[in-house]
Structures are given as C-alpha cells and as structure tokens.
Amino acid sequence: MSEQDPIVVRCTPELTYRYAAGRYGSRFLRGLKEGRILASRCRRCPRTLVPPRIACTGCFGRMEEVVEVPPRGELLAYTQVTFPFLDPFTGVKRPIPYCYGMVRFEGTDNTFQYFLAEKNPANLRVGQRVRAVFREERKGEMADLVCLEAAE
Amino acid sequence: MQPVVILGAAQTRHAARRPEASYAELAFEVVADVLARTGVGHDRIDTVITASSDFWDGRTISDMSVQDAVGAAGKSASKVSMDGAFALVYGAARIASGAYRTCLVVAHGKASEGMPRAIASAAFDPIYERPLGPDDRVALGLQARRFLDLRGLGEEVLAEAAAQAWTAAASNPNAERREARTAVQVSSDALVADPLRGSQLAPDSDGACAILLADEQTAAQVAAASGREGGSTTVRLEGFGLSTDMHGLGDRDLGTAGVLPRAARSAYEQAGIHEPGRELDVAETYDASSAQTLLWREGLGLPPTGGPAWNPSGGAMGAQPGFATGLVRVAEVFERLARGEGRTGVAHGMTGFVGQAHCVWVLRRR
Ligand SMILES: [Zn+2]
Numbered sequence: 001m002s003e004q005d006p007i008v009v010r011c012t013p014e015l016t017y018r019y020a021a022g023r024y025g026s027r028f029l030r031g032l033k034e035g036r037i038l039a040s041r042c043r044r045c046p047r048t049l050v051p052p053r054i055a056c057t058g059c060f061g062r063m064e065e066v067v068e069v070p071p072r073g074e075l076l077a078y079t080q081v082t083f084p085f086l087d088p089f090t091g092v093k094r095p096i097p098y099c100y101g102m103v104r105f106e107g108t109d110n111t112f113q114y115f116l117a118e119k120n121p122a123n124l125r126v127g128q129r130v131r132a133v134f135r136e137e138r139k140g141e142m143a144d145l146v147c148l149e150a151a152e
Numbered sequence: 153m154q155p156v157v158i159l160g161a162a163q164t165r166h167a168a169r170r171p172e173a174s175y176a177e178l179a180f181e182v183v184a185d186v187l188a189r190t191g192v193g194h195d196r197i198d199t200v201i202t203a204s205s206d207f208w209d210g211r212t213i214s215d216m217s218v219q220d221a222v223g224a225a226g227k228s229a230s231k232v233s234m235d236g237a238f239a240l241v242y243g244a245a246r247i248a249s250g251a252y253r254t255c256l257v258v259a260h261g262k263a264s265e266g267m268p269r270a271i272a273s274a275a276f277d278p279i280y281e282r283p284l285g286p287d288d289r290v291a292l293g294l295q296a297r298r299f300l301d302l303r304g305l306g307e308e309v310l311a312e313a314a315a316q317a318w319t320a321a322a323s324n325p326n327a328e329r330r331e332a333r334t335a336v337q338v339s340s341d342a343l344v345a346d347p348l349r350g351s352q353l354a355p356d357s358d359g360a361c362a363i364l365l366a367d368e369q370t371a372a373q374v375a376a377a378s379g380r381e382g383g384s385t386t387v388r389l390e391g392f393g394l395s396t397d398m399h400g401l402g403d404r405d406l407g408t409a410g411v412l413p414r415a416a417r418s419a420y421e422q423a424g425i426h427e428p429g430r431e432l433d434v435a436e437t438y439d440a441s442s443a444q445t446l447l448w449r450e451g452l453g454l455p456p457t458g459g460p461a462w463n464p465s466g467g468a469m470g471a472q473p474g475f476a477t478g479l480v481r482v483a484e485v486f487e488r489l490a491r492g493e494g495r496t497g498v499a500h501g502m503t504g505f506v507g508q509a510h511c512v513w514v515l516r517r518r
Contacts, residue, residue, distance in 0.1 A: 011278050017210035018265050022174030053220070054180045060194040060223040062184060 024052040027066050033140035037132060039108055041065040050105055050112045057110070071132035072151055073105040073112075080121045089143075103130055103148055117149035128152065153248040156389045157371035158515065159364040160190035161483035166328045166359035166471035169264040175209060175360070176221035179260045182362035183222050186256070190364055191378045197364075198252040200224040203232050203239035203259035203475040207271045222258045222362075235259075235438065236361060236479025237501020237511040244389050247365050255365045261474015263356030275505065277400070288440065288505055289353060291401060293345025295506040296443035298407030300347065307347045311339040314352040314442035314469065321466025326480075328357045328471040338442075352442040359473030361480045365389075387489045391425070391514035393418030399508060406506055409451025415510040416452050419498070423514035428453040432460040433494025436481035438502040439467045448500060452512070460497070464488070478502060482513055489517040 021029055024040060028051045031038035040052030040063035047058045052066050078101035087094050098119050102111035117133065118124050131151040138144040162185035164170075164178055173181070179202075187194060200222055204214040211217045215231035222229075232239035236259030243257040272288035296310060315335040321327035338351040345353070366374065371386055393415035397404050404410055416428070425431045435452060439445040445467060454460065463469075465484040468477050478501020485497035494517075501511040 009279050011282065013270060013274050015207075015210070015267055015270055015274075017267075018171075019210065020171050020174045020262070020265060022177045023172060024177070025174060026172075054177050055221050055223065057220060057225065060225075062180075 022054070024054055024063075024066070028052055029140045029142070031068070032134070032142070032144040033138045035071075035134045035138065036068050037071045037105055038066050039069045039105070041067050048108045049110050050108050069108055070106040073103045073108070073130060075101050075103055075116075075124065075128045075130050075148070076111050076126060077102040078116060078121060078124045078126075099124065101130075101148065114145060115147040117147045154250050154367045156244045156247045157366050157368055158387045158389065158486050159192060159254075159366050159371060159374055160186045161361070161363045161486045162186035162189060163326050163361040163476070163480050163483050164359045164473075165326050166357040166473045168328055168355060168357060170262065170358040171264065175260050175262045175265070176218050178262065178358065178360040179218045179258055179362075180221040182360045183256065183258060186362045186364050190374060192254065192364060192374055194223050196254055197223060197227060197256050198254045199228040199243075199246050200256045200258065201230055201232060201239050201243040201246070203234065203236040203257075203479065205233055205261075205475055207274065208261060208263070208266055208474050210266055218258075218260065222256065228252070234503040234509070235475050235477060235501040235511065237438070237482060237499065237513060238394070238478070238503060238509070239475075240363060240389075240479060240482060240513065241392060241394065241511065243363075243365050244392070247367050250367070253367050253370045256362060257365065257479065258360065258362045259474075259476040259479040260360035261476045262358040263472075263474060264358050268356045272505070289345040289348070291505040292353060292441040292443070293348050294401065295406040296348050296441055297346070298405070299443045299447055302407035308335065308339070309446065310347065310352050310442045311335040313445040314338040317439070317442065317445060317463060317466050317469035318351065320464055321470030324465045324470055326359075326471065327466050328355050329466065329469070348441050348443070354440045354468040354472040357471040357473040359471060359476050359480070361473075361476040361483050363479060363483060363486070385490060386518045387486050387515055388518060389513060390516045391419040391422030393512045394510070396504075396509040397507070399504070401505065404508075409447050410507050410510075412448060412451030412500075412507060412510045412512070413453065415512040416498075419512040419514045420453070423496070423516065425496070425514060428498065429455045429459040432496050432498050434461045434464060434485055434488050434497035435459075435500075436463055436465060436484045436497070437467050437500040438478050438481055439463070439469055440472065440502070442469065444507065445469065448507070451510075452498060452500060461488075461494070478511060482515070485513075485515050489515055492517075
C-alpha cells in the first residue's frame, strides 16, 4: 500500500433472520406438505389470493377463509435467471440458467411466482397451461413444490 | 395550521416472541383495531405513515412490505425509519398542513426475527467503535456508569427505578413483563452491561401500534356519527419537540439527559406549559434502561418525586417493540386522557443509542 492509497476497512457482519410465516403463511406451507395449493378468500369482493394473507387487496377486509385451489393454471409471464445466485435457505448455488414465471391458478385473482420446469424461454409462451409438481416426501416448506410444468 | 386530533389508538399485546404472527399480521391487527374502535372506515383514511427498520425486518425498503397490511395501497403513504413517535411528527404535519383530513400512523417491531444486538452493533462506527464489541446494551452500561458517577449515586437507585417499572408493567395487560418485582429481586440477576442487570434493561419485544389522526372537523363528524358527545372528549396534539445530539458517544455527556431538555422545552412552549411538574397529569417515556428512567424524568423537567403519574404503563421497561415503542408511549397517554384520567400528558420517544435523538409530545384533552 502506497502513502497515497485510500484506506478502506473490510467488515463482514453476519445477520440471520427467523422470519415468521405468520398465521396465513403457516397454513400455506402446511398445505404444501399435503400437496395442496391454498388461497385466502374475501367474500365481499369477491377475491381469492395465493399465497393466503390477512388483508384483502381489494377491500382491506380481513380475509376470513382459506380454501384449496386447483394446482394448475395459466402462465402469464416468465423470465430466465442467468446470474449465479445463492439459495437463501440452503446457502447453495442454484444451477443456472433456469426460468421462473407468474402463474394464475384456476379460481384465483392474482399470480403466484415459481420455478418452471422448462429452462429455455424459447419453449415457453404466455397463456400456456401449467401444473404444480410436488416432491414425494414433503416437509411443509417451499421446496415441497418442485416447479410448474407444461400441462398440455 | 389545523389543530391535530387523536381519534384513537391501538396496540398489540407485546411479547418476547410472537412467532404465530408475521410482522404484517401484527400491523394489520392494530390497524383493524383502531378503525373498529373509532368507527372510521378504511375508505376515509387519506394518508398512511409507517415506522419500520429495514435491518430489524430483514427487508430492504421495509415499509413497502407492510403497505398491504396497513391498508396503504392506493393512498398517499410514506415512511420514517425512526421510532414511531417521530413518525407521528410526519403524520401530524400532514394534518396540520390542511392537505389531509385523516392520517394513520403505524409502527411495528419484531425483535424475535432478527439479531437485536448484532443489528445495534452495525450502527456504530465501523473503524473506531465496532471492533470494541459495542451494542445498545453496552452503550447503556456506559451511560448508566456516567449517570451514577456524575451524581455520586449508588447502584441501588437503578434497582429502585427498575422495581417501580416492573410493578407498573405488571398491571398493564399489553406489557411483556407482567410480574411485579422488588428492588432486591432486580439487583440479584446477572450483570449484562455493568452496572446494569438484565432486569434493569428494557426487554426486546414483538409488537405494533397504530394511532389515527384527524383534523377537528373530521373528528367532530366521527364523534357525531358514533353517537358520542362531540368535542368533550377530544384529545389533541398540542406541542412537540425534536432534538438530535452528536452521533459519537464520546462527543456527548452521557451522564446528562443530553438534548432532551431542548425537545421538551419546545413541546411545552407550544402547549403553553410553564411548570411541567405541576401542569402535567401523566408522563410516558422511552426508557431503555432504569438509568434512563431517571435521566429522562429529569430531562423532561419533572421533579424526582411527585408530579404527574410517571410511566404508569411501565414505560419501555415493560415492553420494547422496536420502533413501535415511542408510539406506544403516545397511545398510553392518549388512552389515559381519553378515559378522563387527567387532562394533559407528555409522551417521549427516542432513536439512536442512549438518546441521540428525542421526540416529545404534549397531549391535551379538551
Ligand atoms: Zn375484499
């Protein structure tokens, strides 16, 4: 280091979090364990949202009902992830490239984002039908839902 | 400027851990509660101000992740990343300006989800201070030592103040600490940051608080619609003061109340208070340690004994839900005045270590 170099001090603080999934998020994750997609429903609007949550995005009412929706829907947007990325749950690099997209599950009013089985965006199209693929041994976590694959 | 009325307040039950609720769910809980209490519909809320910390929530731009839960979507919303008492300044300014008729101020904190000590440590200077291992509690220990030394006091005063706080909190259904303790009990647990013991430090809590503000005309309409007698139970914000000190602990005199007297003076002047010890009926302070309980009492211009009801909720020593803590002080004073327990009260919020920034509110029932 020369006399003129600016001095920078490296610091590596470590912060970990224990995010509460909450009442609604916990129901969703338990639903995945049973191989089911759960949504919250507001009867006033009416509106059905995945993942379920406490506040209705239509009327700000409390979403009282949690219902099962079919594990299939329509792909409304997709993109490809091409940069190296550490999975925040495992700390392991996820193999790239891969695609993820936004799907409107049947009977719902918003879109849910998840991994797609298809890795090449050239083989995807908006409006195509997709279905949820669950793993065999499920634990009540996001990884229980493997991906969304083409259903036609 | 428009006078600013507090229509209502709501807070959660604060606890060391609320793993069953996400922080958005805690925020929704208090917003739904304050709307139900006041009979004000969500469609009548003009603007929403939230107080949250990205570090505490573990979410970048943490206000955005609670907008749905506080009903801010489609409305004019903004954030203060400081204690909720400071967010109330922003909210009150929006009403005072005449640009908005109603404003919801919401603060939440969930200590249980992150690492409170590590997050506190990251606020210290990375070159000169952080290698020493400082955090909020270490700073509180330094402050308590300076406080005792400057006055020639013994550690027993810390225990006495802590015992009073524990005893008050025991009868507060929303407090985390719900058991009365004697001075002997709070002097027998382990030292956490000499001279402070664990029970002489505010706990880390999960909780949220919401306060609904309105202009006078809206307040009268809401009172009329609810069938209550309009005007007679109106609680107004009548004065506030803000003051910020030097950042470095070494550049402040930790043994004094620092810049708190400046903030208090400003609030008292606006509210026309000349003798706070005689004119105030209730005082609630953000005391992160029992040394601060004593220091902030002095800084607010209150006598060591007598004067207004002092931290009847137990203060922050009863529960410290992050940035909701100062807003809870305002809510506590409001509830007491609205119930007719006194006419004028002072609420104090704080941000930064050992009181770098203070916010003082005077509330009055008309
Ligand atoms: Zn709705």
